[in-house]
């Protein structure tokens with residue numbers, strides 16, 4: 458679980474390679490199953506030398522600047538918004554902060570039905586206007602040379618933070634709630650679901666061309682509990698978004714969830730992001746031919762030799778087969794990853810031809 462727990466400083470800048478303007482980003486073509494010449498590639502990453510996370514992520518200029526850093530240096534096929542899955546919480550009356558070295562802190566963790574009753578439904582236009590503004594600017598800046606990606610947290614993963622009060626090891630508080638007062642947890646999950654439907658639509662209307670849903674802690678649920686506390690809500694989100702935005706690709710990311718792949722496919726998402734604990738060919742088979750796959754190189758591979766990185770990329774692309782594959786790591790970049798290896802990853806990836 459490292460993408461956002463990791464901080465990656467991008468130093469300097471590299472001359473921008475010329476990229477021909479295309480009608481539609483390669484990433485969208487690949488997701489739709491068009492005949493593409495290579496898999497699109499992007500990575501989750503980074504932070505910068507800036508003030509606190511919330512300050513960075515709630516200021517339009519900084520959000521745009523930080524979001525564009527990897528784009529300027531590596532020209533990936535996807536440019537993800539700099540934000541966090543917890544960003545909507547303050548707009549839902551759940552005060553929080555992200556503390557350096559500690560991660561997210563929820564000031565008053567939710568415990569009771571009353572607490573859940575106090576949670577306000579999210580109105581993105583009012584609470585996080587900077588997200589929409591940043592996406593609109595990003596879309597213009599990137600100009601279809603890559604896909605602009607928005608993202609949200611899945612209801613169960615958001616609930617785990619607000620019930621646990623932050624990151625957790627054993628998830629005992631949310632499990633206590635799930636297994637002793639399931640109705641209270643369901644009420645909270647429904648509030649997050651309704652809010653995330655609005656948030657995804659808002660991101661799409663502002664400029665996001667695909668939205669990734671992070672269910673980072675689904676891995677903590679046994680399959681039977683995933684079916685009760687996560688799957689129905691994910692499905693509700695996908696169904697509702699598809700009604701208003703039928704062409705918006707939805708990517709589901711649930712690291713450590715190799716045991717859940719068939720169930721993840723039932724959500725109706727367009728893409729499932731695999732981590733490196735699943736063999737790419739096996740994952741592909743288990744998800745079926747209609748779902749595109751993303752991933753799944755071990756982020757640790759980027760600490761290896763250039764030859765090793767090249768061979769793992771080739772292996773992953775071969776196992777994924779032609780089309781419907783977005784090349785990526787199985788999770789975000791790890792702190793201390795040599796920047797030249799990241800550059801090498803992109804060079805090799807962009808030279809691939811099916």
Ligand SMILES: Cc1c2[nH]c(c1CCC(=O)O)Cc1[nH]c(c(CCC(=O)O)c1C)Cc1[nH]c(c(CCC(=O)O)c1C)Cc1[nH]c(c(CCC(=O)O)c1C)C2
Nearest residue numbers: 460461462501502503504510539540541542560624671673
């Ligand atoms: C860079 C960063 C982020 N969030 C946090 C950081 C580090 C703190 C900092 O820079 O000050 C705190 C931050 N935010 C969160 C954490 C995780 C804490 C934990 O382990 O529970 C931390 C340290 C919560 C969070 N946040 C996110 C997830 C889902 C992905 C995953 O599973 O890793 C989760 C679980 C998503 C996220 N978070 C972030 C992005 C943007 C990616 C990019 O710009 O490339 C994304 C996609 C950005």
